[in-house]
Amino acid sequence: MANLGITCYMFLVGLEMDITTPKMGKTALSVAIAGTVLPAFGGMGLYYLALDPVKSKRPATGGFFWAVALTVTSFPNLARILSEFKLLYTDLGKTALTSAVVTDIASWVVLVILLSTVNGREEFYTLIATVLFIVISWFVSRPILCRMIKKIGARNRSSVEGRYNEMHVCCILSVVLLHGIITEACGIHSMFGAFMFGLMIPGGELGTKIMDKIEEYVVGILMPPFFLLTGLRTNIVSLATGVSLWVVILVIVVAFFVKIVATFLVCLFLNCPPRDGLSLGVLMNTKGVLAIIVLNEGRNLKALDQQTFSWMIVAILLMTSMVAPMLYLTHKPSRSLKLLYHRNLERIKVDQELRVLACVHSSRNLSGLISLLRMSNATRRSSITVYAVHLVELTGRASAMLIFHDKNKTNDVSGQDHSREKAEAEQIVSAFESLQKNHTEATIQVQLLTAVSPYATMHRDVINFAVDKLVTAILIPFHKKPDAFGRWTDENLQHKQVTDHLLENAPCSIGILVDRGLTSPLYLESSQTDRIHKCRIIMLFLEGPDSREALAYAWRMACAPGVFLTVLRFVPEKDATDENNNGGGEDLGDDHDDSEVFSAMFEKEKQLLLDDDYINEFRFRTMNDESITYVEKKVSSGDRIISIMRSSYNDFNLYIVGRGHGMQSPLTQGLSDWNDCPELGLLGETLGSAEFLSAASVLVMQQSAPTPNVSKKSINSGTNKGAFENSFGKSAGPLVNHRKIDDLN
Known part of the structure; x- marks a missing residue:
C-alpha cells in the first residue's frame, strides 16, 4: 500500500509540473546550481565527517542519500507557500519556482543513477535501461500521447460531460501502473516511471480532471500508510546513541542552513538585495514528501541505518515546519507600499x-x-x-x-x-x-x-x-x-x-x-x-x-x-x-x-x-x-x-x-x-x-x-x-x- 501511494503521489507531482514553461534567467539558473551542488557536498560532508562510516561500519553510500535529500526542493509545497504569502507574482516567487523545477529534475536524475548503482543488480544494465526508457518516453511516447489527447478532446468538444470522461482517467491510471512496472523491470523504483508519465501529460482539462478524481484519494488514503511506515522507522531515542549530543545538534543545524547559506551567497554575488536573498534561501529550503521518499529509499536499500535515517528525518521535519515562520520574519518587500501611496x-x-x-x-x-x-x-x-x-x-x-x-x-x-x-x-x-x-x-x-x-x-x-x-x-x-x-x-x-x-x-x-x-x-x-x-x-x-x-x-x-x-x-x-x-x-x-x-x-x-x-x-x-x-x-x-x-x-x-x-x-x-x-x-x-x-x-x-x-x-x-x-x-x-x-x- 505504501509503495502504491508513493507511485501515485509521484505521478501527481509530475502532473503538476510543467518543465517547458519556466524561463530560465541568470538568477534562477545560478540559484538552481548553487542549491544543487553545495547542499549535495554538504550532505556528503556531514555524513562522512560526523559519522566516519569506516570506523562506525556504516554503508558509505548513505552520504549520497543525505545529499539528495538536502538538494531536493518540494515543488508542490513551495507553490502553496508562495500562494499563501502572495509572492507568486513577484520576481522572488518566479525565481523560486523556476529554480525549484530545475533543482528537482537534477535531484531525480542523481537519484535514478544512485538507485541503479546500489540496488544490487548489474549497474550497467540498469543505467542503460533507464536511459533508454527516458529517451523513448520523452521523444517517442510523449508526442504520440499529446496527439491522442488533442484528438480525443477535439472529438468530444461538444460533449456535456466535457472533453474527457472517467474512462479516459481510468486509462491514464492504467498507463501509470504500466510505467511503474517498466521502471521496476529496469531496476529502479516504480515511482520514477509514474513521475515521468506525469511530466508527459500536457496541462489542460485532462490534468485537472485527473487531479479532481484521485488527489484526495491518494493523499487521504494511499499516503498515510507511507507516513506511518516512516514514523515507525524513525527512532528519536537512538539519535544520540554512540555519539555526542552536540554532534547530533551540529549535524541537524548544518543540514538546516546549508541550502539557505548557499542561496544567500549566490544572491549577494548577483547583487540581489540581502533580504530577498535570505528569503529565497528559506524558500528553496522547502522540503516535503519528496525528501522523505528519498530517505526511505536509502533505508530500503540499507544504505541508511536507523540512526542516520532518524537524524535526517528530524532535520527535514524542522526545515519544512520552519519555512513559513522564517519567511514571515525575513521577507519584507524591497519597495514599501508607502512608496506607491501617491x-x-x-x-x-x-x-x-x-x-x-x-x-x-x-x-x-x-x-x-x-x-x-x-x-x-x-x-x-x-x-x-x-x-x-x-x-x-x-x-x-x-x-x-x-x-x-x-x-x-x-x-x-x-x-x-x-x-x-x-x-x-x-x-x-x-x-x-x-x-x-x-x-x-x-x-x-x-x-x-x-x-x-x-x-x-x-x-x-x-x-x-x-x-x-x-x-x-x-x-x-x-x-x-x-x-x-x-x-x-x-x-x-x-x-x-x-x-x-x-x-x-x-x-x-x-x-x-x-x-x-x-x-x-x-x-x-x-x-x-x-x-x-x-x-x-x-x-x-x-x-x-x-x-x-x-x-x-x-x-x-x-x-x-x-x-x-x-x-x-x-x-x-x-x-x-x-x-x-x-x-x-x-x-x-x-x-x-x-x-x-x-x-x-x-x-x-x-x-x-x-x-x-x-x-x-x-x-x-x-x-x-x-x-x-x-x-x-x-x-x-x-x-x-x-x-x-x-x-x-x-x-x-x-x-x-x-x-x-x-x-x-x-x-x-x-x-x-x-x-x-x-x-x-x-x-x-x-x-x-x-x-x-x-x-x-x-x-x-x-x-x-x-x-x-x-x-x-x-x-x-x-x-x-x-x-x-x-x-x-x-x-x-x-x-x-x-x-x-x-x-x-
Whole structure:
C-alpha cells in the first residue's frame, strides 16, 4: 500500500509540473546550481565527517542519500507557500519556482543513477535501461500521447460531460501502473516511471480532471500508510546513541542552513538585495514528501541505518515546519507600499509614461477596457504600459497559479482548459496583443498574465503586482452588466468582492468602468481612414481628490485625436454651503471634541484650495485647445445636478466622475437614495442607472488615500493658489475659460 501511494503521489507531482514553461534567467539558473551542488557536498560532508562510516561500519553510500535529500526542493509545497504569502507574482516567487523545477529534475536524475548503482543488480544494465526508457518516453511516447489527447478532446468538444470522461482517467491510471512496472523491470523504483508519465501529460482539462478524481484519494488514503511506515522507522531515542549530543545538534543545524547559506551567497554575488536573498534561501529550503521518499529509499536499500535515517528525518521535519515562520520574519518587500501611496494621475505629467494594470474577468470586459486604453493618448512622449491581468478563480492545481503569456506561443489557462474557458482566454490574449500591434511606434506596451487565485484573496495578488510594477492606476470592470433597457443584470458578487477589497486597500488610483458599448475614435479611424469618429467625453467635477483624479485622466484623454472633452464643474450655492457648514459643525460637535471639528474643517478647506488650484492649472494650460470646453454651474443639491445633466448633457459617449469616498458635500444631497452600488459613489451610480436615461459608459475614479504624514506635508509645502500664481505669473481666474461660463443662481 505504501509503495502504491508513493507511485501515485509521484505521478501527481509530475502532473503538476510543467518543465517547458519556466524561463530560465541568470538568477534562477545560478540559484538552481548553487542549491544543487553545495547542499549535495554538504550532505556528503556531514555524513562522512560526523559519522566516519569506516570506523562506525556504516554503508558509505548513505552520504549520497543525505545529499539528495538536502538538494531536493518540494515543488508542490513551495507553490502553496508562495500562494499563501502572495509572492507568486513577484520576481522572488518566479525565481523560486523556476529554480525549484530545475533543482528537482537534477535531484531525480542523481537519484535514478544512485538507485541503479546500489540496488544490487548489474549497474550497467540498469543505467542503460533507464536511459533508454527516458529517451523513448520523452521523444517517442510523449508526442504520440499529446496527439491522442488533442484528438480525443477535439472529438468530444461538444460533449456535456466535457472533453474527457472517467474512462479516459481510468486509462491514464492504467498507463501509470504500466510505467511503474517498466521502471521496476529496469531496476529502479516504480515511482520514477509514474513521475515521468506525469511530466508527459500536457496541462489542460485532462490534468485537472485527473487531479479532481484521485488527489484526495491518494493523499487521504494511499499516503498515510507511507507516513506511518516512516514514523515507525524513525527512532528519536537512538539519535544520540554512540555519539555526542552536540554532534547530533551540529549535524541537524548544518543540514538546516546549508541550502539557505548557499542561496544567500549566490544572491549577494548577483547583487540581489540581502533580504530577498535570505528569503529565497528559506524558500528553496522547502522540503516535503519528496525528501522523505528519498530517505526511505536509502533505508530500503540499507544504505541508511536507523540512526542516520532518524537524524535526517528530524532535520527535514524542522526545515519544512520552519519555512513559513522564517519567511514571515525575513521577507519584507524591497519597495514599501508607502512608496506607491501617491502614485496617482494627478501627480504625474500629461506627457509622462503611464503604467496601468487592467483587470479582466471575462471576454465581455474586453471591448470597453481596450477602447478606454486606446483613448488614453499613447504617444512617444507619453507611452502607456499595460499589464493585462486575466483574473481566474483557483481550482486546485498548485503550479497553475501564475501564467505569464509568451507572445510566441499559446498558453493554457492554469489547467482549467475547458473548451469555452480556453477560447475565452485566447480571445483576451489576442485582444490585448492587437492593442499593442495597432500602435506601430511602440507607444503601448502590453504584458499579459493570468492570475489564478481564490476570490477572497485575489485583490492581494493584484496589489502585489501593482507594487512590483509601480503601477499608477488599476482599471477594473463593474461587476454588473446593463441590459438593453439600462437595468442591471448578471450581478457577480464574487467580482464585487474583489472590487471592494481593491478600493479599500489599493495603494494607487482605481478606475471602475461601467461599459455600455464604449468605442474609441482611434479604433474607427484605423478602419475608416476618410474620417475620424468623434468621441465626446464629459467630466463632472464636484470636489475632493477623487474629482481631481478623474479630471487628470480626462485631461490625458483629451489630448488624443478625435476626443472632445467637456469639464463641467458644479459649485455649491452660498446658501447650501452655509447650511452644510452649520449642520456639519453641529453633527461633529455631538461626538467629537473641538480639535477634531477644527481638523475636519481645516481638511475640507485644504481640499477646496487644492481643487481650485488644479482647476486653474487645467484651464490655464488648455485655454487654447479647441477640443476642450470648461463650464461652471452653481447648484444647491444633487437633484439639481441630475436635472441639469438630463436636460443639457445627456448626449456624451463617456462620463468621468470621482467616486467621492470619505467626502461629505452639499452637492450630493438628494442622492442618498442611490446607494445600491457604493463602489460607484452617489453620482457615479446615478449616472449608471436606468433612470438617468443615457446609454453612455461611466468611468468612476478613486485616488489613493494619502498617509497621514504625507498629507500634513502636502498642507505645508504642497500646491496652493499662491504657488500656482508664482509659477505661471498670473492666476487663472474665471474669465480665462475658453468657451463658456454658465452660473445658475
